[in-house]
Amino acid sequence: MHGADWMRILEQAVKDKVTQAVSDVGAEGDDWGYLLGPATVEEHGDLALPCHSLAPILKRSPVDIAESISSTLAPSLVGIAEVSAVSGFVNIRADSEWIATRLRELLSDDRLGIEVEESRVAAVDYSAPNVAKEMHVGHLRSTVIGDAIVRMLMYKGHTVHRENHVGDWGTPFGMLIEHLLDLGEHNAADELGMGDLDGFYKQARAKFNSDEQFVERSRNRVVMLQGGDGETLRLWRVLVDESMRYFNEVYGMLGVLLTNDDIMGESNYHHLLPEVVNRLADLGMLEDSEGAKVVYSGDWVNREGEPMPLIIQKADGGYNYATTDLACIIDRVERLGCNDLLYVVGTPQAQHFKMVFEVASQAGFMDESHNTAHIKFGSVMDSDGKILKSREGEAIKLVDLLNEAVSRAYQVIADRNPSIDSDERQRIAEAIGIGAVKYADLSTERTKDYVFDWDRMLSFEGNTSPYLQYAHARICSIFRRSDTDRPLPEDAAISIRHAEEALLARRLVNFSAMVDESLSTYSPHRLCTYLHSVASAFASFYENCPVLSSEDDDTMMSRLVLCDLTARTLSTGLGMLGIESPEQM
RNA sequence: GGGCGCGUAGCAUAGCCUGGAUAAUGCACCGGCCUCCUAAGCCGGGGACCGCGGGUUCGAAUCCUGCCGCGUCCGCCA
Numbered sequence: 221m222h223g224a225d226w227m228r229i230l231e232q233a234v235k236d237k238v239t240q241a242v243s244d245v246g247a248e249g250d251d252w253g254y255l256l257g258p259a260t261v262e263e264h265g266d267l268a269l270p271c272h273s274l275a276p277i278l279k280r281s282p283v284d285i286a287e288s289i290s291s292t293l294a295p296s297l298v299g300i301a302e303v304s305a306v307s308g309f310v311n312i313r314a315d316s317e318w319i320a321t322r323l324r325e326l327l328s329d330d331r332l333g334i335e336v337e338e339s340r341v342a343a344v345d346y347s348a349p350n351v352a353k354e355m356h357v358g359h360l361r362s363t364v365i366g367d368a369i370v371r372m373l374m375y376k377g378h379t380v381h382r383e384n385h386v387g388d389w390g391t392p393f394g395m396l397i398e399h400l401l402d403l404g405e406h407n408a409a410d411e412l413g414m415g416d417l418d419g420f421y422k423q424a425r426a427k428f429n430s431d432e433q434f435v436e437r438s439r440n441r442v443v444m445l446q447g448g449d450g451e452t453l454r455l456w457r458v459l460v461d462e463s464m465r466y467f468n469e470v471y472g473m474l475g476v477l478l479t480n481d482d483i484m485g486e487s488n489y490h491h492l493l494p495e496v497v498n499r500l501a502d503l504g505m506l507e508d509s510e511g512a513k514v515v516y517s518g519d520w521v522n523r524e525g526e527p528m529p530l531i532i533q534k535a536d537g538g539y540n541y542a543t544t545d546l547a548c549i550i551d552r553v554e555r556l557g558c559n560d561l562l563y564v565v566g567t568p569q570a571q572h573f574k575m576v577f578e579v580a581s582q583a584g585f586m587d588e589s590h591n592t593a594h595i596k597f598g599s600v601m602d603s604d605g606k607i608l609k610s611r612e613g614e615a616i617k618l619v620d621l622l623n624e625a626v627s628r629a630y631q632v633i634a635d636r637n638p639s640i641d642s643d644e645r646q647r648i649a650e651a652i653g654i655g656a657v658k659y660a661d662l663s664t665e666r667t668k669d670y671v672f673d674w675d676r677m678l679s680f681e682g683n684t685s686p687y688l689q690y691a692h693a694r695i696c697s698i699f700r701r702s703d704t705d706r707p708l709p710e711d712a713a714i715s716i717r718h719a720e721e722a723l724l725a726r727r728l729v730n731f732s733a734m735v736d737e738s739l740s741t742y743s744p745h746r747l748c749t750y751l752h753s754v755a756s757a758f759a760s761f762y763e764n765c766p767v768l769s770s771e772d773d774d775t776m777m778s779r780l781v782l783c784d785l786t787a788r789t790l791s792t793g794l795g796m797l798g799i800e801s802p803e804q805m
Numbered sequence: 806g807g808g809c810g811c812g813u814a815g816c817a818u819a820g821c822c823u824g825g826a827u828a829a830u831g832c833a834c835c836g837g838c839c840u841c842c843u844a845a846g847c848c849g850g851g852g853a854c855c856g857c858g859g860g861u862u863c864g865a866a867u868c869c870u871g872c873c874g875c876g877u878c879c880g881c882c883a
Contacts (some may be wrong), residue, residue, distance in 0.1 A: 260825070270864090272863055273864095308825090308863095486883085510881085524806090540883085567878090665818080683818085704826065768842050
């Protein structure tokens with residue numbers, strides 16, 4: 221297990237010696253190095269080697285073996301780590317001096333140890349709001365998680381295509397366009413531009429459910445839209461543009477990277493849909509089912525236990541979302557040259573994506589060199605344990621949540637730090653309020669459902685982004701008060717003497733490993749957990765190890781190094797999560 | 806009915822992929838700490854049959870299996 225703390229650099233430094241020591245005690249043949257892992261009990265050390273599985277091979281007790289290995293290993297790790305044996309475990313603890321040297325390396329490294337990887341090309345499909353529908357808290361997850369993954373990939377040196385697969389096509393648009401006409405184009409555009417998407421959609425839906433004439437008009441309008449009627453397309457464009465204007469406002473508030481350049485709505489893949497059908501037909505994969513063209517793949521079955529197909533083209537000639545998703549794959553592989561196809565989409569679509577990926581592979585739209593991942597996330601539930609849907613009318617608008625978060629943050633700053641003027645206060649309130657909302661979503665394991673809790677989203681205490689930002693701001697405050705400029709001298713002397721210094725130093729040295737762990741599993745929450753542990757270690761250090769009033773200049777400089785690295789680790793880490801790090805709060 | 810996922814202190818979560826020592830964190834609760842670098846904080850404390858039962862293993866929250874509960878998906882919506 222590689223939890224919140226995994227001292228990868230120590231593992232790399234000692235691995236060969238450990239393997240050697242194990243074989244020296246007689247366990248030859250296999251490579252037993254894999255037994256080496258993070259110590260689960262912090263007091264025992266940084267790394268541990270459990271010797272129990274060697275016992276049957278060596279015919280000795282684990283305690284005995286651990287002691288043998290320990291005494292062989294200890295001399296070879298002088299200057300790196302201390303070795304001890306406790307109840308069948310060999311424990312390895314990095315020397316303070318060795319860690320100090322690692323810190324000095326980080327001090328002069330802008331990337332804080334995070335390596336640039338061989339560059340891949342990735343498409344990250346995320347956010348994907350629906351035109352003329354309100355963005356509610358359910359959209360937050362995809363947008364925020366996707367954005368964090370994009371930032372991590374970019375930091376690691378990959379080329380990333382952000383793909384905002386906006387719902388801008390399909391049968392509802394007949395209804396929406398007719399409603400637009402009923403309201404009067406100008407009025408409707410105003411309403412949409414004001415961000416009252418919910419009202420607009422619900423009114424349209426209500427008419428559709430009660431007015432047969434309206435239903436008829438809507439149907440006709442869909443036909444005109446799909447037939448490419450000029451005026452209809454123009455009206456459709458109004459809906460899309462007004463909605464996008466509103467979405468961009470929300471993106472701006474949220475501080476995500478998405479812009480108009482990233483919009484690749486469903487309508488963009490229109491021209492590829494016949495191509496999908498043709499290619500599948502040429503491969504002989506298409507079968508007829510009551511007039512529809514479908515692909516049977518895998519062993520999916522429906523309610524009746526019959527094989528379940530992926531529908532490619534409906535009997536009426538229309539296309540399905542599966543077809544669009546296949547077209548996307550063609551586009552991303554062939555036009556964009558992507559290696560990684562990542563979809564930040566809710567868990568309910570898991571089966572759909574499995575089927576789509578399967579068909580795409582079979583059809584040769586992609587091959588073994590392509591990595592697909594459905595980065596699924598759980599649903600936001602209401603207090604009854606039911607999935608939260610905008611249609612139900614109870615869902616909280618995302619903008620309202622964000623505004624509330626900012627105004628609460630504004631109030632807290634006014635209470636705690638009245639010296640900050642109101643412009644600056646507003647700017648900081650946005651960083652803190654928005655950060656808190658994003659962090660609340662990012663910090664929990666993404667596949668789990670959770671019940672929406674207003675207070676949870678708006679909390680500024682405990683494992684929240686304000687806690688991390690607070691640590692950062694305190695450090696900035698220390699530097700403001702000191703007469704030492706950053707960046708600090710590269711040859712600064714570092715000495716780790718107190719327990720609080722040692723704990724903080726250990727955390728700092730693990731940053732790059734934790735970033736890699738977080739990205740490799742597409743799990744931003746791991747980075748959150750790690751950053752919280754850094755901030756927490758800093759808070760203890762801050763209380764117990766005075767910096768500016770240290771006993772001597774060397775101690776002060778050493779502590780300033782810890783402060784500097786902590787601040788940079790926090791701001792870099794928060795930056796990957798799309799959260800700002802104000803210098804005061 | 807079948808597929809997938811989830812179940813860890815009062816609440817909310819991490820740990821599960823890759824098995825290891827006393828199950829970690831936050832909120833809430835109890836007790837301490839601001840003449841001292843920002844108390845959005847720190848220090849200490851209580852609180853858990855890791856859903857239930859089997860199995861594998863020297864060792865299981867973690868792997869396998871059965872059951873229970875909840876969620877979600879299951880052909881022309883996306």
